[in-house]
Structures are given as structure tokens and as C-alpha cells.
Amino acid sequence: MHFIDAKGILSASNGMNIYRGCTHGCIYCDSRSKCYSFTHEFEDIEVKQNAPELLEKALRSKRKKCMIGTGSMCDPYMHCEDTLKLTRRCIEIIDYYEFGLAIQTKSNKILRDLDLLKSINKKTKCVVQITLTTYDESLCKIIEPNVCTTKERVEALKVLRDNGIPTVVWLSPILPFINDTEDNIKGILDYCVEAGVYGIICFGMGLTLREGNREYFYNALDKHFPGMKQKYHDRYGYAYELPSEHNKELMKLFIDICKANDIVHDVDACFEYLHEFPDKYEQLSLF
Secondary structure, eight states, X not given: OEEEOOSOOOOTTSEEOSEESOSSOOTTOGGGSGGGOOSSOTTSOEEETTHHHHHHHHHHHOSSOOEEEEOSSSOTTSTTHHHHOHHHHHHXXXXXXXOEEEEEESOGGGGGGHHHHHHHHHHSOEEEEXXXXXXXXXXXXXXXXXXXXXXXXXXXXXXHHHTTOOEEEEOOOOOTTTTOSHHHHHHHHHHHHHHTOSEEEOOOSEEEOOTTHHHHHHHHHHHHSTTHHHHHHHHHTTOSEEXXXXXXXXXXXXXXXXXXXXXXXXXXXXXXXXXXOOHHHHHHTTO
């Protein structure tokens, strides 16, 4: 872990990354790709120590309220957050200035900040996004080794539901030959129904691999799934997109279950919901 003073914190689309790198160890992580130009080891977390000050300055100067997003590149609830609490401080600022929050994580540690999430959702809007990929707990510990398991994330989704906070699940990625099975997808979807999620984002059954990410993934296959790397090479070569051979039937299962349970599953509709700041607040702010 190392510390820097960043020059800015919010992107043009009002997203932020307080940390760069990750310690969750997910074998498929796209953020490892060389295109993101990391100048340090991925597990050597870069900490933007002045993130709260930058965020406060940015929000104080904004003329119009909006949703603030975080977690799309690097998880805001990595192990270092336990002591640094920069994510919590930033959420406190979002709450104070009455902006909305769309936050994404794989960790049930987000429940530490339940008080702030509830406060934001009461004033404006808070949406929590949680990634679910693997129903089988033993397999989950191999694929996503240093973060809580799927079942623990689902329990967090239920707590958020019980506190009136809407949730969106990322069903991605699904790894060919590993978890692209009907039992896996149905198990995850049953969890989503049980937890009352608002929406599920799924780009199709499969994954993408780029330089940097591909090498790490293949090394993990050699370690945990002997012979699997050759299957990937034989079927996909060095393709960027690696669709599951079961994509058609699994996507039908996905869509059918979402429709039957009124879960928003259109990707564009989900993203629109995440970025949409409530009209009610805009109207109230006029008076």
C-alpha cells in the first residue's frame, strides 16, 4: 500500500475511485489489464489520501445534484478500508451535501456504513450494486478468494432490502467450463429473487480477457483447474470475448426468471436507473 495526493477525484460522469488496485484476488479481474496503465503491482494499493478533500471541493462547487458512483474499477471495501475509512469519509460528504450514491462492491463490509446509506436514501437515492458469479461456496472461494462468499453477499443484500435500500446485482463474469451451468445461474437468480433485488446487469454468459488480465487468469487455471487452460486455448485462442457455449440457453433462463419476478434485466434500463437522480428532490430543491 502506498499513498498519493491526487489532482482530482470525480470523472466526467461523476464516478470516483478512492483506491487503485485490489486485494480481493478474483482470478478474472479485468482491472488487471495493461490498458489501465498501472505503474505499480496490482496488490500494492494506491491510496488517494486526499480523496475526501477533493470530493468535498467538487460537490460544494456543483450547481446541480446528481448520483455519485464508486466501485466500478476498484472495490471501495478492500481490506485497507477497515483502518483507513476513506470510503466512509467520502460517503459522509455525499450524505452531507445531499447527493445520491451508486456504490458497487463484492464485500459485505458495506454494512458497516448502513447508517449513511440509509441517510442518503432517505434524502435522495442510494443504490448498492453487488457482484454475484458463483453459487457454489467452495468454487467461489477459488474464483474470488480474498473476499466474502456469495452467500454472505446475499445476506448483505437482504439487510439492505430490509432497510429500504434498492440493490442491483452484477451477474458477471460467467467462466466457460467452470460456472456456466444451469445450476449455477439458477442458484444465483434464486438468491436474487429471495433478496428482492431491483435489477440484474448481465452482458451475456462468458467473460473478456485482455493483456495482463489474460495471463493472470491462465496462471490461476493452471493452479486450480489443471488442463483447463488448454481447453480455453483450443476454443478461444487469444480472443477478447469468450462467450459460453451455453450462452443461448442460460440467457433464456436468466430472462425468464427476471420477467417472472419483475426484476429489471435490460442493461440500459439498469444503467439509467443507477444514474437517474430523483425528480422529487429536484422539485423540492426549487422551493
